[in-house]
Structure formats: structure tokens, C-alpha cells
Amino acid sequence: MRTPEVTVTDTTAAEALRTLLGGRPVGIVGLGLMGGSLGLDLQALGVEVHGLVRREAVAERALERGLASRAGTDPALLEPCGLVVLALPLDLLLQPSPSLLAALPAAALVLDLGSVKAPVLAALQPRLPRFVGCHPMAGTAEAGVEAGLAGLYAGRPWVITPSADASPDDLHLAETLARAVGAVPVCCDAVEHDQAVALVSHLPVLVSAALLLAAAEGGERAEGDLAGLTRQLASSGFADTTRVGGGNPALGALMAEGNRDSLLEALALYRQQLDGLTAAVTRQDWQALRQALEGSAAIRPDFL
Amino acid sequence: MRTPEVTVTDTTAAEALRTLLGGRPVGIVGLGLMGGSLGLDLQALGVEVHGLVRREAVAERALERGLASRAGTDPALLEPCGLVVLALPLDLLLQPSPSLLAALPAAALVLDLGSVKAPVLAALQPRLPRFVGCHPMAGTAEAGVEAGLAGLYAGRPWVITPSADASPDDLHLAETLARAVGAVPVCCDAVEHDQAVALVSHLPVLVSAALLLAAAEGGERAEGDLAGLTRQLASSGFADTTRVGGGNPALGALMAEGNRDSLLEALALYRQQLDGLTAAVTRQDWQALRQALEGSAAIRPDFL
Numbered sequence: 001m002r003t004p005e006v007t008v009t010d011t012t013a014a015e016a017l018r019t020l021l022g023g024r025p026v027g028i029v030g031l032g033l034m035g036g037s038l039g040l041d042l043q044a045l046g047v048e049v050h051g052l053v054r055r056e057a058v059a060e061r062a063l064e065r066g067l068a069s070r071a072g073t074d075p076a077l078l079e080p081c082g083l084v085v086l087a088l089p090l091d092l093l094l095q096p097s098p099s100l101l102a103a104l105p106a107a108a109l110v111l112d113l114g115s116v117k118a119p120v121l122a123a124l125q126p127r128l129p130r131f132v133g134c135h136p137m138a139g140t141a142e143a144g145v146e147a148g149l150a151g152l153y154a155g156r157p158w159v160i161t162p163s164a165d166a167s168p169d170d171l172h173l174a175e176t177l178a179r180a181v182g183a184v185p186v187c188c189d190a191v192e193h194d195q196a197v198a199l200v201s202h203l204p205v206l207v208s209a210a211l212l213l214a215a216a217e218g219g220e221r222a223e224g225d226l227a228g229l230t231r232q233l234a235s236s237g238f239a240d241t242t243r244v245g246g247g248n249p250a251l252g253a254l255m256a257e258g259n260r261d262s263l264l265e266a267l268a269l270y271r272q273q274l275d276g277l278t279a280a281v282t283r284q285d286w287q288a289l290r291q292a293l294e295g296s297a298a299i300r301p302d303f304l
Numbered sequence: 305m306r307t308p309e310v311t312v313t314d315t316t317a318a319e320a321l322r323t324l325l326g327g328r329p330v331g332i333v334g335l336g337l338m339g340g341s342l343g344l345d346l347q348a349l350g351v352e353v354h355g356l357v358r359r360e361a362v363a364e365r366a367l368e369r370g371l372a373s374r375a376g377t378d379p380a381l382l383e384p385c386g387l388v389v390l391a392l393p394l395d396l397l398l399q400p401s402p403s404l405l406a407a408l409p410a411a412a413l414v415l416d417l418g419s420v421k422a423p424v425l426a427a428l429q430p431r432l433p434r435f436v437g438c439h440p441m442a443g444t445a446e447a448g449v450e451a452g453l454a455g456l457y458a459g460r461p462w463v464i465t466p467s468a469d470a471s472p473d474d475l476h477l478a479e480t481l482a483r484a485v486g487a488v489p490v491c492c493d494a495v496e497h498d499q500a501v502a503l504v505s506h507l508p509v510l511v512s513a514a515l516l517l518a519a520a521e522g523g524e525r526a527e528g529d530l531a532g533l534t535r536q537l538a539s540s541g542f543a544d545t546t547r548v549g550g551g552n553p554a555l556g557a558l559m560a561e562g563n564r565d566s567l568l569e570a571l572a573l574y575r576q577q578l579d580g581l582t583a584a585v586t587r588q589d590w591q592a593l594r595q596a597l598e599g600s601a602a603i604r605p606d607f608l
Binding site for chain 1: 441442443460461463490492493496497499500501502503504505507508509510511512513514515516517518519520521522523525526528530533534535536537538539541542543544545546547548549550551552553554556557560561564567568569570571573574575576577578580581582585586588590593594595596597598599600601603604605606607608
């Protein structure tokens with residue numbers, strides 16, 4: 001499990017959040033990694049959390065783990081909430097169930113935590129009087145009711161992609177929530193967000209998965225025990241480069257589906273760069289290859 | 305710096321190494337990361353180390369750091385050695401200087417530590433009466449006389465690629481050296497080694513470098529501050545996937561040059577896999593994409 005670099009929450013923001021909520025609970029729909037972690041952090045700040053899930057067994061386990069103050073499958077749990085956070089998989093955000101939409105209190109601000117923003121905005125904005133899209137850039141390889149952990153958001157960017165007609169008060173509440181759990185709010189346009197995460201988050205998944213598939217294929221095609229040798233010789237460099245490609249397949253496919261256009265643009269850019277490196281190797285232009293690698297080495301610190 | 309998982313050297317092997325050397329020193333040509341680390345470990349085992357370098361200032365620093373018992377630029381340092389390890393960059397192994405070749409004692413077993421084996425074997429084998437190619441799969445991002453660290457080889461595979469006419473005694477000495485510093489000897493054919501490292505070591509460098517170049521290019525081509533946003537939103541997944549692509553450019557180019565044929569084969573396989581994933585996204589076949597990602601996730605544990 002990831003050890004957060006910053007575990008101190010912003011106490012001023014926590015105080016502001018409690019004031020803005022005025023004693024009303026926060027509703028969290030879905031108590032997996034994102035929702036469960038948020039539930040733990042909010043309760044630690046003295047905020048009551050109502051968790052809505054789809055199965056009784058999950059609600060019971062969530063209560064055992066302390067992910068919410070109350071948890072269950074009854075949509076009425078959301079009624080008293082002043083703020084509801086949709087911590088659901090992307091497909092359920094893009095095609096929200098009518099019963100969920102009906103359960104969201106008209107007076108509450110609704111946030112989602114989906115990893116793609118423009119399509120979610122298009123799906124939810126017209127249906128909700130108060131909605132602000134969010135994407136906290138935090139995660140682990142875990143999923144489900146056992147995955148939530150305290151401090152997940154600490155020190156991480158929390159992207160907020162308001163629509164043009166979002167009210168300043170709603171934006172302020174979303175920002176205050178982010179700060180209260182120790183995250184760093186980053187406001188930007190939903191389309192720009194989707195382009196950025198296509199490049200630094202979704203593209204790496206496919207780049208990395210293709211490497212795993214190629215290494216396996218290369219080992220199996222050869223005579224002798226090349227497959228065994230590749231497995232013996234793979235070291236920390238291979239492990240690092242393939243980590244995200246060995247992640248949750250369902251999540252990877254959902255992100256690609258939700259962010260298809262930006263991902264295809266990113267893939268086209270990637271292919272150009274890979275073709276350029278391959279061409280240098282093919283024509284034995286070691287000077288050009290070295291210059292390209294000097295370029296990539298010079299770029300990397302900017303992203304860290 | 306990397307913390308070795310296994311720091312205990314093999315004391316039986318260390319004893320056997322001292323016996324095989326019969327009190328003669330081990331010569332190490334080059335006291336950078338690989339040679340300096342080996343020098344530290346061998347001296348800790350009670351073996352005398354003579355280091356041959358190209359500049360007096362490096363020799364002085366190597367002695368200050370304790371990388372060798374004696375160090376200097378005089379080839380005569382190698383004369384008393386029963387074993388000489390060429391810890392040189394790949395280009396100097398592929399085109400060894402006549403003065404170096406002349407300085408290698410005819411009675412000594414010579415090993416190299418280069419990351420590509422078939423071309424090194426072709427370059428050195430005909431010129432040396434006793435030669436065995438080695439590739440210890442260990443490293444850090446550091447280079448030069450400050451890079452060497454104790455325990456670098458502990459727990460790591462140490463590939464040995466003997467030619468058909470290598471003597472069993474020479475092989476045994478190479479294996480004993482590897483075990484003495486805590487490494488795990490792996491004997492295989494030189495061409496198979498080169499194919500394997502093309503897939504799990506050299507291909508990842510280009511795959512990873514192309515990702516950095518594409519992310520930077522994508523950010524800069526767009527309007528607004530997409531470049532800044534990509535840098536803000538890049539998280540641990542991007543950092544991991546791009547680590548080897550941000551490494552030593554000279555080393556990356558040398559490995560590609562030394563292992564060109566196998567690397568081009570690996571690049572072709574990679575491109576097929578990437579094209580397959582891209583096609584699934586293009587035709588919106590999310591079932592196929594998910595299956596491919598399930599495949600890559602299932603493969604990865606075999607490589608760890």
C-alpha cells in the first residue's frame with residue numbers, strides 16, 4: 001500500500017468544511033477505493049458520512065471498516081445530505097441509473113470523482129441542479145470495500161472541472177472538501193483535463209500493457225527457453241515500466257472508452273515518437289538516437 | 305540508491321574464490337558503477353583488487369573510496385592478476401584498445417560485464433586465450449567513480465554466456481566470482497541472452513522514452529496550458545513508466561547499437577501489440593481491449 005507523503009490534513013479547511021455543511025452529513029455513493037478512503041478521512045475530520053452501496057454485505061463490511069457513519073442500500077440515506085459524492089465506476093457515471101438520480105437531494109451539491117471529465121459533465125450536468133466534476137489523482141492497485149485507506153488524497157492533485165454556470169459557492173465547497181482531506185485543488189477545463197490524463201495516465205496503461213504482451217510473445221515465439229530466460233532476467237526496470245499495464249483491466253478499458261478521442265490522439269503522437277526512435281535504430285543513426293534519449297531524459301524531471 | 309534485498313555474500317563461494325585465485329589479485333579495468341561495486345565487494349571478501357583506469361584523478365578518487373587495493377593508469381597493474389574483469393562501456397568492449405589487449409596477462413581468465421553478449425564474444429573471444437562473457441543484471445542510475453556501492457550484485461542474476469570451447473575450470477571460476485558477491489549465476493547462450501535483454505531491458509528504454517517525448521509533444525502542441533497541466537497531473541504511474549526512458553542516454557544508445565538486430569525484432573513485436581490495442585480503441589471494441597488488458601495483467605506476475 002502507498003504511504004502518503006503528506007498525512008496532515010488542512011485543519012483550517014476542515015473547519016471551513018464543517019461550517020459549510022452546517023451539521024449535515026456528506027453522502028458517498030460507492031465505498032470502494034475512492035469513496036471508502038474519502039469516508040475514512042471525512043469522519044476523522046468530524047464529518048458524518050452516509051454511504052450508499054448496492055449490496056447489504058458491502059454495507060455491513062463498510063461499517064465494520066468504519067468507512068461511513070451509516071451505510072446501506074436505501075437511497076433515503078442521502079436525503080439529509082448537503083453534499084453527495086458519486087464515487088462510482090465510470091460506466092455508472094456515464095449512464096447513471098434513474099433510481100440514483102431520483103435519490104439525489106435537489107438541494108445538495110453533487111460531485112463525481114471519475115477519471116474522465118467532459119463525458120461525465122455531459123451526462124450529469126443537465127440532470128442535476130448543482131453539480132461539479134472532480135478527479136482526485138490518487139489511487140492504489142486495490143479496489144472494492146477493502147481498498148479504502150486513510151490519507152489516500154493527502155498531497156495529491158484534486159482536479160476540479162466546473163462548467164461555465166457552476167456557482168462560486170459550489171466551487172468553493174468542492175475546493176474546501178479537497179483541501180480538508182489534504183489534497184491540492186487544481187481547477188481546469190474538462191476537455192483539457194481529459195487531454196492531459198490521456199497523455200500522462202491513459203496512454204501509459206496501453207504503452208505498458210503492449211510491452212508485457214510483446215515480451216511474452218517474443219519469449220514464446222523463439223526456440224529454446226527464451227520465455228523462461230526473459231522472466232529470469234526481467235529486473236526492476238521492466239517491473240516499473242510494466243506496472244500500470246498490469247493494473248485493473250476493467251478500469252483500463254473503461255478509461256479508454258470514456259476518453260477515446262483524446263486517447264487516440266495521444267496514441268498517434270506516441271506512435272510517431274516510437275517510429276522516430278525505431279527509424280534511428282534501423283538506419284544506425286546512433287547520434288540521432290542518443291539525442292532523442294537526451295531529450296527524453298531532459299524532459300522527465302518536469303513531470304516529477 | 306537501490307537497497308540490495310540480499311546483502312549476505314556466499315561465504316563458501318568466497319572461500320572457494322580465494323582458493324582458486326591462490327593469493328593472486330583480481331584486476332578490474334574500469335572503476336565505475338559495475339567495476340567499483342565489484343571492487344568493494346571483493347576486498348570485503350579478503351581479495352586484493354588492482355584497478356586500471358584511464359585518468360590519474362579517477363585512480364586517486366577510487367583509492368579514496370576504497371574501490372581497489374591499488375589503482376592507477378599503468379597497465380602493469382594487471383600483470384600479477386589471475387582474473388581480470390573488464391568493467392568498461394560497451395563501445396570499449398566491442399573495439400578494445402590494442403594497449404588494453406596487450407596488458408591482459410595471457411595466463412589470466414578475462415571476463416567482461418557488458419550488457420550485450422554475442423557481439424562482445426565475437427570481438428574478444430578470438431583475441432584472448434581465456435575469456436568468458438558475463439552480464440550481471442544489476443545497476444543504479446549512477447555512473448562513474450562515485451557510483452560503485454557495496455552489495456550491488458547481491459540477489460541479482462549474473463548471466464554467463466560461455467563459448468563452446470570455454471574450459472570447465474574457467475566457467476567454474478566465473479560462477480564462483482558471481483556467487484561470492486551474492487549474485488545468482490545464470491548460464492545461457494549469448495544470442496539467447498541478447499534476445500531476452502532486448503525484450504526486457506532494451507525495448508523498455510525506447511518504449512519509455514517515446515512516452516516522455518509524446519507527453520511533452522502533446523502538451524506543447526495544444527492551445528492553453530496543457531503542457532503545464534500534464535506536468536501537474538503526472539503521478540506515480542507516469543513516473544514509473546518513464547523511469548528507464550529518462551535514464552543514461554549514452555548507455556541507452558550503446559545498448560541499442562550493440563544489440564540492434566534483437567532490438568529491431570523486439571520493436572516490431574511491440575508495434576504489433578500496440579497496433580492491436582490501438583485498433584481495439586479505434587473500433588470501440590471494449591471487450592477486446594479488456595481481454596488484452598486481462599492478458600497483460602495475467603502475464604506480469606511471471607516477470608516479477
